[in-house]
Amino acid sequence: MSGFGHLVRRDLGHAFAHGGAWLPLVFYLLVAALFPFVIGPDAALLARVGGGALWTAALLAALLPVERLVRPDIGSGVIDQLAIRGLSDEGIAAAKLIAHWLSFGPLLMIATLPAAALLNLDGATLTRLEIGLLLGTPGLAALGLAVAALTASLRGAGALIGLVMLPLAVPLLIFGAGSGPGALKLLAATSLLFVAGAPFVAGAALRAGRS
Amino acid sequence: MTRLAFDQVACFRGGRLLFEGLTLALKPGEGMLVTGANGTGKSSLLRMAAGLLAPAAGRVERVGAVALSAEAAALDEDKALFAALRFWAQLDGRDDEAVALALAAVGLAQLAQVPVRLLSTGQRRRATLARVIASGAGLWLLDEPASGLDARALGELSAVMAGHLAAGGVILAASHQPLGIEMRELAL
Numbered sequence: 001m002s003g004f005g006h007l008v009r010r011d012l013g014h015a016f017a018h019g020g021a022w023l024p025l026v027f028y029l030l031v032a033a034l035f036p037f038v039i040g041p042d043a044a045l046l047a048r049v050g051g052g053a054l055w056t057a058a059l060l061a062a063l064l065p066v067e068r069l070v071r072p073d074i075g076s077g078v079i080d081q082l083a084i085r086g087l088s089d090e091g092i093a094a095a096k097l098i099a100h101w102l103s104f105g106p107l108l109m110i111a112t113l114p115a116a117a118l119l120n121l122d123g124a125t126l127t128r129l130e131i132g133l134l135l136g137t138p139g140l141a142a143l144g145l146a147v148a149a150l151t152a153s154l155r156g157a158g159a160l161i162g163l164v165m166l167p168l169a170v171p172l173l174i175f176g177a178g179s180g181p182g183a184l185k186l187l188a189a190t191s192l193l194f195v196a197g198a199p200f201v202a203g204a205a206l207r208a209g210r211s
Numbered sequence: 212m213t214r215l216a217f218d219q220v221a222c223f224r225g226g227r228l229l230f231e232g233l234t235l236a237l238k239p240g241e242g243m244l245v246t247g248a249n250g251t252g253k254s255s256l257l258r259m260a261a262g263l264l265a266p267a268a269g270r271v272e273r274v275g276a277v278a279l280s281a282e283a284a285a286l287d288e289d290k291a292l293f294a295a296l297r298f299w300a301q302l303d304g305r306d307d308e309a310v311a312l313a314l315a316a317v318g319l320a321q322l323a324q325v326p327v328r329l330l331s332t333g334q335r336r337r338a339t340l341a342r343v344i345a346s347g348a349g350l351w352l353l354d355e356p357a358s359g360l361d362a363r364a365l366g367e368l369s370a371v372m373a374g375h376l377a378a379g380g381v382i383l384a385a386s387h388q389p390l391g392i393e394m395r396e397l398a399l
Contacts, residue, residue: 003302017289084261152394
């Protein structure tokens with residue numbers, strides 16, 4: 001359906017319009033750069049905690065764009081106009097989910113290359129981290145979108161978004177930073193669950209917000 | 212063939228019954244002006260007609276494509292006016308020429324490349340109307356289309372509405388001001 005692709009393109013263009021999409025990337029790199037200062041120049045220790053540190057940074061970076069995912073579009077009447085044109089609320093949410101992931105997921109994966117160097121991660125850890133981010137960031141995007149839609153009608157939702165989203169992201173963090181053989185599979189499963197569920201949760205929230 | 216019909220519709224908002232037993236039918240070429248004090252449910256009526264709000268009772272029947280001009284312009288603030296309108300036109304399956312014609316009809320042709328955020332209140336209203344015109348929809352739902360318009364823009368609005376009715380379109384408008392066009396009135 002062309003309306004779906006149109007919406008993805010519009011949202012993606014929107015994310016990059018003010019350089020807003022670069023914020024999570026810069027934030028992620030900054031956290032990665034700060035860690036060696038805090039932990040100290042112990043290369044072995046850095047390599048051991050680096051993966052977990054980058055996952056935490058990725059989660060916090062994914063929080064940044066959440067507030068302006070849904071709320072501005074409700075306020076400006078864009079969601080209403082899309083609904084009038086026959087797009088389902090779930091379809092709108094799915095398009096937003098794809099655009100949201102495209103605006104930060106791939107960038108974080110690229111930024112992980114210099115970040116891994118800052119934290120003295122070896123090749124195997126880096127590969128595992130990249131695969132983990134590829135599997136996990138869609139789940140983060142889905143969580144962000146669902147929370148954005150659920151909190152869209154609330155005043156001062158900014159702080160609430162973090163409070164709602166961070167606990168729900170715990171499984172992604174555990175399996176993403178975990179090193180067991182099954183961790184990646186569990187990460188993929190959790191991420192898939194979030195991605196499959198988020199359009200329905202967000203769609204229902206959009207619908208409820210209209211009445 | 213465009214049609215809009217309300218059958219014994221009731222509206223319940225925020226714990227209050229705004230109206231009930233509302234019945235109306237609009238055939239091609241017919242327009243209706245909804246009047247009433249603030250908070251009597253004019254906007255809710257239009258949102259029901261657009262299918263955005265479910266009636267508390269009764270039935271709303273709509274045939275054909277619908278375009279709604281509400282308080283929010285639904286135009287991306289950072290984009291140039293033309294680009295912002297083109298997003299919706301493309302969703303509606305309309306080409307750039309339809310957008311250019313719509314801009315000309317509301318007298319905004321020379322502002323096509325100006326970012327939406329720089330438009331004044333009245334210009335925004337007219338841009339919203341241009342979005343409705345460019346959609347090519349048969350049923351127009353206009354919520355306070357004349358608010359913020361100067362005398363000349365009001366004349367253009369009347370002309371555009373008259374043209375739409377003459378072409379077999381249907382208009383349901385809610386307004387406090389006279390729109391300069393003969394339509395049936397519905398007082399809420």
